[in-house]
Amino acid sequence: MQIRPAQTGDVRAIRGMVDAYAPNGRLLSKATVTLYEDVQEFLVADAGAEVVGCGALHVMWEDLAEVRTLAVHPNYRRSGVGSQILNAQLERARNLGIKRVFCLTFETEFFSQHGFAEIEGAPVEHAVFEQLLQSYDEGVAEFLDLERVKPNTLGNSRMLLIL
Numbered sequence: 059m060q061i062r063p064a065q066t067g068d069v070r071a072i073r074g075m076v077d078a079y080a081p082n083g084r085l086l087s088k089a090t091v092t093l094y095e096d097v098q099e100f101l102v103a104d105a106g107a108e109v110v111g112c113g114a115l116h117v118m119w120e121d122l123a124e125v126r127t128l129a130v131h132p133n134y135r136r137s138g139v140g141s142q143i144l145n146a147q148l149e150r151a152r153n154l155g156i157k158r159v160f161c162l163t164f165e166t167e168f169f170s171q172h173g174f175a176e177i178e179g180a181p182v183e184h185a186v187f188e189q190l191l192q193s194y195d196e197g198v199a200e201f202l203d204l205e206r207v208k209p210n211t212l213g214n215s216r217m218l219l220i221l
């Protein structure tokens with residue numbers, strides 16, 4: 059298993075994993091164009107002939123990033139692929155100078171095992187909050203817990219890891 063940066067040719071496999079988990083609300087569905095636009099944020103787990111896992115790291119601020127779209131092909135769940143991708147993302151965050159990594163998830167046990175803790179509200183000072191409000195990114199709106207994204211976040215836990 060190799061964890062590597064995603065390429066545009068991997069987007070179909072990423073789309074398939076998103077589609078596998080979006081109907082039950084485990085992942086938010088994303089437009090395919092968005093996956094292409096964000097391909098540079100993704101790492102994939104390459105099992106040789108197929109991509110069996112994915113995850114994105116989205117930088118939100120100087121010291122803050124979000125783990126997004128962390129998914130493993132259903133045939134590879136509980137095989138350690140998700141942990142490998144997350145660990146690679148956390149290393150990528152450290153290399154970028156990120157000090158805090160956020161996620162919005164139903165998989166609290168998985169993220170807790172990696173040091174994430176549940177939080178309330180947005181863990182940024184007011185001036186940063188005001189700047190983040192200017193973002194067009196829906197994930198940033200979810201991080202800020204804005205009212206307009208509440209239907210997307212119902213039942214999710216907000217979790218944070220200090221690196």
